[in-house]
Amino acid sequence: MIMDTQLASLLTAGALIVIGIFGTLFLDNLIKKVISLAFIGDGANLFLIAMGYKAGGIVYIFLPGMSMSEFSQNAAYPLPFALVLTSIVIGASTMAVMLGLIIVLNKKYGSLSASKILGDN
Amino acid sequence: MSTENLLIPLMIIIPITCALFLNLLHEKSRVVKIISVIVALLLPTIPLLANYGIQYFGGYAPLAQNPTIATGLPTFITGTALNIFHPAITYVFGSAQKLMITILGFVALFAIFISLYEVKKPSGVYIYLILMGVASVMAMLLSDDIFNLYVFFEIAALTQVGIVLVSKVKNNYETALKYLIVGSIASPMLLLGIALLLGVTGNVNITDIVYSIKTGLVDPHSPVLLMACSLIVFGWLYAAGLPPFHTIKSAMYSKALPTGAAVLQAFSVFTFVALGVIIIRIFSYLHFAEIFILGISLIAMVLGITMAITQTDFKRLIAFLAVGELGYIGVGFGLGTVFGITAGLFQAVNEAVITALLFIGFGTIMYKTKETELKKLGGMLVETPKSALLVLLAGLAMAGVPPFNAFQSKLMLVQSSLNSGLPEVAIIMVLLSIVTFMTFMRAFHTIYLRPKPADLVIENENIPKVTIVAMVCLLIICLVFGLYPQLATNYLQGLAMGIA
Amino acid sequence: MIEYVFMITTILGAIITLLQRDLLKAAILTGIPGASLALLYQYLQAPDVALTQAIVGSAIVPVFFALAVYRTRRVEE
Numbered sequence: 001m002i003m004d005t006q007l008a009s010l011l012t013a014g015a016l017i018v019i020g021i022f023g024t025l026f027l028d029n030l031i032k033k034v035i036s037l038a039f040i041g042d043g044a045n046l047f048l049i050a051m052g053y054k055a056g057g058i059v060y061i062f063l064p065g066m067s068m069s070e071f072s073q074n075a076a077y078p079l080p081f082a083l084v085l086t087s088i089v090i091g092a093s094t095m096a097v098m099l100g101l102i103i104v105l106n107k108k109y110g111s112l113s114a115s116k117i118l119g120d121n
Numbered sequence: 122m123s124t125e126n127l128l129i130p131l132m133i134i135i136p137i138t139c140a141l142f143l144n145l146l147h148e149k150s151r152v153v154k155i156i157s158v159i160v161a162l163l164l165p166t167i168p169l170l171a172n173y174g175i176q177y178f179g180g181y182a183p184l185a186q187n188p189t190i191a192t193g194l195p196t197f198i199t200g201t202a203l204n205i206f207h208p209a210i211t212y213v214f215g216s217a218q219k220l221m222i223t224i225l226g227f228v229a230l231f232a233i234f235i236s237l238y239e240v241k242k243p244s245g246v247y248i249y250l251i252l253m254g255v256a257s258v259m260a261m262l263l264s265d266d267i268f269n270l271y272v273f274f275e276i277a278a279l280t281q282v283g284i285v286l287v288s289k290v291k292n293n294y295e296t297a298l299k300y301l302i303v304g305s306i307a308s309p310m311l312l313l314g315i316a317l318l319l320g321v322t323g324n325v326n327i328t329d330i331v332y333s334i335k336t337g338l339v340d341p342h343s344p345v346l347l348m349a350c351s352l353i354v355f356g357w358l359y360a361a362g363l364p365p366f367h368t369i370k371s372a373m374y375s376k377a378l379p380t381g382a383a384v385l386q387a388f389s390v391f392t393f394v395a396l397g398v399i400i401i402r403i404f405s406y407l408h409f410a411e412i413f414i415l416g417i418s419l420i421a422m423v424l425g426i427t428m429a430i431t432q433t434d435f436k437r438l439i440a441f442l443a444v445g446e447l448g449y450i451g452v453g454f455g456l457g458t459v460f461g462i463t464a465g466l467f468q469a470v471n472e473a474v475i476t477a478l479l480f481i482g483f484g485t486i487m488y489k490t491k492e493t494e495l496k497k498l499g500g501m502l503v504e505t506p507k508s509a510l511l512v513l514l515a516g517l518a519m520a521g522v523p524p525f526n527a528f529q530s531k532l533m534l535v536q537s538s539l540n541s542g543l544p545e546v547a548i549i550m551v552l553l554s555i556v557t558f559m560t561f562m563r564a565f566h567t568i569y570l571r572p573k574p575a576d577l578v579i580e581n582e583n584i585p586k587v588t589i590v591a592m593v594c595l596l597i598i599c600l601v602f603g604l605y606p607q608l609a610t611n612y613l614q615g616l617a618m619g620i621a
Numbered sequence: 622m623i624e625y626v627f628m629i630t631t632i633l634g635a636i637i638t639l640l641q642r643d644l645l646k647a648a649i650l651t652g653i654p655g656a657s658l659a660l661l662y663q664y665l666q667a668p669d670v671a672l673t674q675a676i677v678g679s680a681i682v683p684v685f686f687a688l689a690v691y692r693t694r695r696v697e698e
Contacts, residue, residue, distance in 0.1 A: 012628040037305040044309035076666040099689040106693040
């Protein structure tokens with residue numbers, strides 16, 4: 001293969017972040033802005049996951065029958081994964097708040113255009 | 122040792138549990154009032170009573186301090202740096218944390234009391250948001266774990282948005298959405314910075330990261346660390362409201378209720394300190410980082426204070442002044458000397474108190490007139506002589522007039538910048554203090570001294586006694602720190618020596 | 622080998638989502654990068670994260686977006 005899995009995942013994460021930032025900056029529709037923001041968050045999460053990946057390693061669950069040394073030498077690094085669990089939930093809740101605000105603002109302005117709603121203050 | 126340290130996690134746990142409980146009690150205003158008063162009183166008292174110490178969550182102390190587990194482990198664990206690394210989320214409660222958390226607790230206490238007595242029916246949701254925010258900012262000050270800090274960073278951002286949402290000020294939803302969108306870009310960037318630090322050092326504990334960098338376990342000048350530094354600084358700029366985020370941050374202050382604005386600015390000040398201390402601790406070997414902090418602080422001062430001059434809305438004016446004053450803290454951090462950092466931390470404590478006082482004081486104008494436009498106001502001195510005097514004293518304090526506390530901290534900042542061979546910075550700081558004073562006096566003159574416009578409707582409600590008492594208490598804190606600055610600097614010096 | 626397929630579907634799914642003019646379609650299409658990421662996490666040795674992401678990314682988030690679109694307007698102006 002041309003590149004290993006870890007590098008490829010890091011590049012995927014980078015691509016997601018770049019797509020997200022482009023979307024946030026250049027799309028006018030608020031819902032699409034929020035979708036782009038969700039992609040930025042996903043990219044950051046994938047980046048963390050790729051940090052913990054170990055080529056040729058095993059999942060960090062200690063099953064009966066494994067020897068201690070074999071586990072400690074081969075298991076992936078679990079700390080980033082624990083962090084991502086929190087981060088996914090935080091991202092989803094922030095997004096829910098934003099969507100709620102967008103629903104309220106759509107009632108007030110009758111539009112979803114960012115330049116109309118956020119432009120003048 | 123364990124029983125005294127129990128108070129350290131309780132500082133965070135009590136506000137969060139009570140906040141969640143208050144959120145359920147939506148209609149029962151009596152119960153809400155009683156619980157809020159008790160929790161508000163607990164906020165500053167717990168840190169005052171707590172002993173200094175380190176809290177390891179789950180009891181997982183480093184192996185070096187935990188001989189029962191350490192015996193029998195192979196030497197590639199006990200013989201290396203792994204022996205002193207922190208496996209648990211660690212909260213460090215030192216003297217500087219004690220002072221800052223107590224001050225934050227006092228600001229929150231007064232904000233909660235005023236909001237309880239200024240409205241007929243206290244809203245559990247508003248108190249809930251204030252308590253959540255206070256708990257998360259306290260956790261950011263205590264936490265020695267950079268991911269734990271990120272989680273509370275997000276909670277603090279959401280609660281700030283919530284405080285703005287419940288305020289019913291015109292156009293608050295737009296500002297809140299804007300702040301959330303900007304925040305949803307900035308917080309993944311902070312997370313990426315943390316991910317890079319984690320990737321390089323394999324750790325999220327700041328003490329361990331610093332250890333790895335200082336002892337050469339990782340290459341300090343690797344480009345990945347530079348990238349991590351810039352990403353974390355980006356998150357810091359957003360959380361503290363430094364340029365380029367100063368407009369959105371000041372808009373947030375001006376769209377909140379006066380009590381909300383008072384706690385919001387305290388959140389920004391202490392988030393600024395928490396993240397700034399971490400940046401200096403980890404990246405102080407990068408000379409560029411300190412220069413950047415100094416530069417961005419100077420820009421914040423100039424932009425914040427000059428933009429305050431042109432405002433026509435007095436809440437926005439105070440909001441921009443608050444952002445500008447943040448720059449003074451950053452100057453102390455950017456100088457990087459022990460004296461400079463102590464001065465910066467002292468300025469942070471002072472600013473949290475003074476700006477809260479100003480927001481609450483000008484809030485009484487809104488209470489009486491429901492008006493924030495400067496040109497529609499006037500002649501309020503006759504209506505509210507007591508609060509006018511207190512606001513005037515607060516303004517003098519903010520500008521750095523003796524005998525108030527900001528005079529002492531600004532004097533220390535000027536001295537430390539002269540000691541570091543940067544007289545230009547000192548001159549800019551003094552000049553901007555004068556401009557701050559002039560801007561404040563213009564607002565004060567327009568609101569209180571000039572003749573009352575004919576169409577101004579003043580409601581016949583007296584300002585609650587609680588508001589006046591709270592303002593007097595905040596002013597007493599200002600005076601005490603102004604007359605006896607050693608009271609504060611002795612507490613703050615330990616942290617400054619640890620990170621410089 | 623199959624993880625490269627998921628990486629490509631993630632990126633392509635994200636781009637296609639943002640190119641839609643129909644917002645309901647865009648909302649539902651956000652499930653594609655979400656689900657691909659969940660499968661990718663499984664191949665990156667993180668099964669617990671994969672479970673969470675599968676629920677949040679491919680079910681909850683698209684439903685949230687779809688609800689928001691349902692309560693506002695469907696076509697981008």
